[in-house]
Every structure is written in structure tokens, then in C-alpha cells.
Amino acid sequence: MHKAKLLAIHCIDLRFQEMIDEDVKNKANYGEFDRIAWPGASIDLENVKKAAEVSLRLHQPEEVTIYEHEDCGAYGEDNSFETHKQNAKKLEEALKSVNPNLNVTVKIATFEGVKEI
Ligand SMILES: [Zn+2]
DSSP: OOOOSEEEEEOOOGGGHHHHHHHHTTTOOTTSEEEEEOTTGGGSHHHHHHHHHHHHHHHOOSEEEEEEESSOTTTTTOOOHHHHHHHHHHHHHHHHHHOTTOEEEEEEEETTEEEEO
């Protein structure tokens, strides 16, 4: 069994990948983390949860970072940090229902860098 240090979940958006990877690398190097890239990330709770469950089952990460990002095309009109935060919290709760011991961090990638929300 290969155990992951971290599961990183983020949108597909090309503009934020480099800064997200830099942030991930503070916690885990390539080869040490699972990644789910999905359009809009937590906005699509059911599909992202389903994918995350595979990572949790196969690679048992104890830590998950959910990366939202500003100006997300999947969000349309309401792209507020608050809406991103609410969706990420719902995903966090869904993942904790699978593994209550998970350590989940929610961040948002902005044009000025990655911030915790
Ligand atoms: Zn996006």
C-alpha cells in the first residue's frame, strides 16, 4: 500500500496550478500526495466526494487541502469568497463523514497568492 501524505483538491483552472503546486509542496512533494482536479472543485460535491473516497480508501491520507480559487468559471454570477467557503465546508463535512479524523484545510487561490479562508 502506498500511503499519501495529503490529498489536494482543486479546480482545473490553468491560471492557478503553479501557485497551488507551490503551496502543496510546503506539505508534500510530488510522489507523496493524491490530487483531484475537477471543474469548480467543491461546487460539484457529489462527484468530488466520490473521487475523494477512492483516494481515502486506497491511499489513506490523513490530511486534505481543498483549494478554491477566485474568478472561477464554474461559479457564474456568485463568485464570492463566502460562497466558495460554504461549498468547501460542505465538502469538508462530507469527507469527515467518511473519516472523522481527517485534518481538512480550506484555502483560496487568488491572483495575489494562496490564502486560507
Ligand atoms: Zn475554477
